[in-house]
Amino acid sequence: MSEQQIKVPDIGDFAEVAVIEVLVKAGDKIKAEQSLITVESDKASMEIPSSHAGTVKAVAVKVGDKVSEGSVVLTLDVEEGAAAPAPAAAAPAPAAASP
Secondary structure, eight states, rough: OOEEEEEEEEEESSSSHHHHHHHETTTTTEEEEEOEEEEEEEEEEEEESSOOOOEEEEOOTTTTTEEEEEEEEEEEETTTOOOSSOOOOOOOOOOOOOO
């Protein structure tokens, strides 16, 4: 297994947002895209998902903390080959019909 830090992605125009809920704890097995924390700005609340699957090694935030883009949420022991799902491949263009 390799260690991976999961960070807050681009959250728009907000410099800092408050953590209002922590949805995982050390030892939890999580999937890619699973929600890790809930943050709240003055306008909305949003869940921050994991970019990888694996086992939570340590949670770096707690309720009441302020986070911004790039803040470390947790450290994850990533299962080999368990990276974030790859975007779906584009379908091949249909062959042009010959006259």
